[in-house]
Amino acid sequence: MPISRTNCPTCAAELACHFAKAVEGAEEKAVCPYDGLAYRDLRAGHDQIYFGGWRKMDASPGDILRAYNQIERHLRTIGRALGDKDLPAARRDLAMALDALQSGDPREESRDALRFMDHALSYAHRVIDDLLHEMGLPPHSPMDFAEWFNAAEVPFREEW
Numbered sequence: 092m093p094i095s096r097t098n099c100p101t102c103a104a105e106l107a108c109h110f111a112k113a114v115e116g117a118e119e120k121a122v123c124p125y126d127g128l129a130y131r132d133l134r135a136g137h138d139q140i141y142f143g144g145w146r147k148m149d150a151s152p153g154d155i156l157r158a159y160n161q162i163e164r165h166l167r168t169i170g171r172a173l174g175d176k177d178l179p180a181a182r183r184d185l186a187m188a189l190d191a192l193q194s195g196d197p198r199e200e201s202r203d204a205l206r207f208m209d210h211a212l213s214y215a216h217r218v219i220d221d222l223l224h225e226m227g228l229p230p231h232s233p234m235d236f237a238e239w240f241n242a243a244e245v246p247f248r249e250e251w
């Protein structure tokens with residue numbers, strides 16, 4: 092993922108999602124909520140999609156297409172992290188994620204695009220958890236980071 096001034100140098104997520112908490116303090120500065128965590132770029136990448144506007148009822152076609160492209164990039168990043176690790180379950184989940192993504196292209200009049208995109212993201216989450224598990228770490232919990240994403244509304248559904 093290309094790093095620019097608008098991306099966090101620690102986790103590579105868009106900086107916009109790091110201000111929510113900081114503005115409560117005297118100084119407005121970006122703090123990375125993923126600092127020090129294993130696979131922080133994968134966690135941050137997942138969560139900025141998970142809490143993105145595309146999952147809301149009033150999402151525009153532009154929100155949805157943007158999310159689709161984010162998921163595609165996210166899966167590529169996960170694939171690189173997986174590398175040649177001997178984690179067959181993770182590899183299978185990544186393949187399922189890519190399958191779901193392919194079925195959910197919002198440019199192709201698919202009425203189920205959102206459902207497939209959601210599936211792709213769920214499988215992506217499972218791969219991240221597999222990678223964490225390999226290190227003996229607990230699964231990633233997006234809700235622990237919700238306050239950073241102005242997620243006043245919780246995504247409209249957890250599972251389909």
Ligand SMILES: [Zn+2]
Nearest residue numbers: 099101102123
């Ligand atoms: Zn960050």
